[in-house]
Amino acid sequence: MQRLRVLREVARHGSFSRAAAALRFTPSAVSQQIAGLERSIGAPVVERSTRGVVLTESGRLLVEAAEVVFAELRSAQERIDRIAAGRPRLTVATFSSGGRRLLPGALTAFVAAHPDVEVNVLEREPEDSLPLVREGVADLALAYHFDGPLPLVHGDRPALEWTPLMDDPLSVVLPVGHRLAGRETVDLADLAGERWVLGCTKTEAFLRRYAAGAGFEPVFAGSTSDYFFAQALVAAGVSVSLIPEVALDRSADGVAVVPIRPPGPVRHLGVVTSRRAADPGPVEDLVKLLFRAAGRG
Numbered sequence: 001m002q003r004l005r006v007l008r009e010v011a012r013h014g015s016f017s018r019a020a021a022a023l024r025f026t027p028s029a030v031s032q033q034i035a036g037l038e039r040s041i042g043a044p045v046v047e048r049s050t051r052g053v054v055l056t057e058s059g060r061l062l063v064e065a066a067e068v069v070f071a072e073l074r075s076a077q078e079r080i081d082r083i084a085a086g087r088p089r090l091t092v093a094t095f096s097s098g099g100r101r102l103l104p105g106a107l108t109a110f111v112a113a114h115p116d117v118e119v120n121v122l123e124r125e126p127e128d129s130l131p132l133v134r135e136g137v138a139d140l141a142l143a144y145h146f147d148g149p150l151p152l153v154h155g156d157r158p159a160l161e162w163t164p165l166m167d168d169p170l171s172v173v174l175p176v177g178h179r180l181a182g183r184e185t186v187d188l189a190d191l192a193g194e195r196w197v198l199g200c201t202k203t204e205a206f207l208r209r210y211a212a213g214a215g216f217e218p219v220f221a222g223s224t225s226d227y228f229f230a231q232a233l234v235a236a237g238v239s240v241s242l243i244p245e246v247a248l249d250r251s252a253d254g255v256a257v258v259p260i261r262p263p264g265p266v267r268h269l270g271v272v273t274s275r276r277a278a279d280p281g282p283v284e285d286l287v288k289l290l291f292r293a294a295g296r297g
Contacts (some may be wrong), residue, residue: 004066006033011063014052091120093129094142097247106289141272146206166294168244168267173234174256181256192216197239198223199230
């Protein structure tokens with residue numbers, strides 16, 4: 001198991017030295033562990049180059065198997081801890097805006113139907129919440145992705161299931177006195193030359209791609225990790241912003257929300273669950289309630 005842990009860290013970090021730092025080993029010890037692993041299976045597991053270390057096909061197979069094994073062990077330990085606690089527990093990991101808009105109503109109904117279940121909520125972005133589900137720390141994750149692949153990382157697909165929940169279109173949020181504030185829809189090209197504030201750092205690359213398609217390079221006035229703060233900055237006249245539907249504060253003063261003319265940018269929301277859930281009943285009930293909160297139940 002130790003050798004597999006070392007190989008997994010080498011795969012994650014792409015070098016012996018960074019893997020050693022993560023493990024608090026020396027680089028020599030990491031090299032010895034990998035060499036011992038290669039001797040035991042009779043095949044190389046890494047290829048070394050001036051650019052770092054990459055896995056061979058044998059190495060990738062071992063890392064995939066290791067992820068499953070370690071996840072099973074962590075999940076078993078989590079279940080043991082829950083048994084010891086003497087009360088059923090449901091842990092939900094969610095990103096901030098989805099949790100704020102979709103989760104409260106679903107949890108209200110869930111708690112009423114399952115008064116014996118202890119509910120815990122963790123605020124996490126998808127890159128952090130999905131490993132929690134894989135490891136059994138969380139039972140369910142409310143997550144999202146933009147127009148790239150699903151937010152499943154190496155080794156996740158055999159263990160996790162992604163259930164699409166809803167599409168979450170992004171709109172332009174403008175100061176109420178802006179020249180385009182009265183429009184029913186806008187093209188992004190209409191906003192060339194505007195200063196933008198980000199409500200989430202992940203939207204920068206997303207906005208850059210759409211802006212490039214519209215023929216301009218966006219100019220950024222600031223960046224936040226909170227869509228609601230970004231809308232407050234728009235209301236102050238600092239900039240304009242691109243905000244997903246579930247993160248819009250339509251009661252906010254001083255801003256106008258204008259949809260982008262189709263096909264516009266969309267964020268895809270979904271629910272991630274474990275295929276190995278020990279007691280899937282409560283998880284399935286909460287998923288149904290989330291669908292209802294999203295208008296699909």
